[in-house]
Amino acid sequence: MLLGRRRTARVCTYGGVLMLVFVLFIMLQALVTRDDVLNDFASVGSSRVFSSDTGLSIFDYPADDQRLVNYVRDVLIKQYHRSSTEPPYNLTLDRLNSDYSRGQSKIIDEHLNKKNVGFFVDVGAGDGESNSVTLFFERERTYNGLLIEPYPGRYKTLLTKHRKAHTLQACLRTNRTGNVKEYMAVKERVSTVVPCLWLETILAATGQKVIDILSINVRDEEEDIVRIIPFHKLDIRVVSIEFSHDTNSYIEIVKYMAKIDYVAIHQIVYHPLHKVDFVFAKKTKVKK
CATH class of the missing domain: 1.20.5 (Single alpha-helices involved in coiled-coils or other helix-helix interfaces)
Structure with missing residues (x-):
């Protein structure tokens, strides 16, 4: 036993x-x-983009390094080109002259005097439709633009909407983040490593010096992102920012924007959604 x-x-x-x-x-x-x-992420074609002597990847290069700018433009950005054979929009709400935002689009449209043909950059574009500030301008004012979304599931859905704009799956780099970030696709239970890029690099890759609309919808990183935007190098006419209602970062942003000659032309609080929306415009371009 x-x-x-x-x-x-x-x-x-x-x-x-x-x-x-x-x-x-x-x-x-x-x-x-x-x-x-x-x-x-450190590969271009068949060659590694690591420097043999420093061990740095291309994402460690300075924001204005032309090698990094070229890589973002030629490899990472999914370019859009208008053609007669492109698929139609695949939207849940497919009506002409629709404002998909919570009112910001109409405010911006009035401020820009219903300008036709412009350029936007949409940071945190989500699924490309829900609460989109830029979709109205793409459909009704023939704007071109860039949609940036890091989350795998949202970016995948964004592509199915057939937006008439360039797209980029990336997160924005700030002084608190590294050059890559891992995101989890909940439904698929698969993680995706996404590059984090300086907004200066992304804007340089677009080749645009005039940005009519910069829309920012990120979670708790608004202040970090706004403070690293190279406003002195670009003509950014309108900036739309969504804040979480339980944060006071918008107070600091309002102060900061005032210092660089931007004024708030729209503010609205959505208590049920816990959101605070601001629209800023350059003081020299504010309608009297």
Whole structure:
């Protein structure tokens, strides 16, 4: 009886050791796979973009480095070109002259004197339709633009909307973030590593010096992002920012925008949605 118990104990011990080894092996494989994914972002074509002497990836280059700008323009941005064979919009609410935003689009349209043909940059574009500030201008005012969205699920949905604009799956880099960030697609239970780029780099890649509308819809990073925008290098005419209602960062942003000669021309608070929307415009271009 005693011998049988000892044998059983040994079997249990060996089984526990084997299970521990198996778990460690799986964890090691996961880390290796993740490193491989990260390294994939440092590749252009068949050549690595790591500097052999410094070990830096291309995403570590300065924001205005032309090699980085070229890579973002030629590799990362999904370019849109108008054609007669392009698919029609695939929108949930497909009505002409519709304001898909919470009122910001109409305010901006009036401020810009219903200007036709312009350029927008939409940071945090979401699914490309819900509460979109830029969709109205794309459809009704023939604007071109760039839609930026880091979350895998939202970006995938965005592409199905057939927006007539360039798209970029990336997060914005700030002084508090690194050059890549991992996002989890909840439904698919798959993680995606996304590059984090300076907005200065992205804007340089568009080749646009005049940005009619800059729409920012990010979560709790509004102040960090606004403070690194190169306003002195570009003519950004209108800036629309959505804030979470439970943050006071908009107070600091209003002060900061005033210092760089932007004034708030629209503010609205949505208590049920816990949102605060601001629209800023250059003082020299504010309608009297």
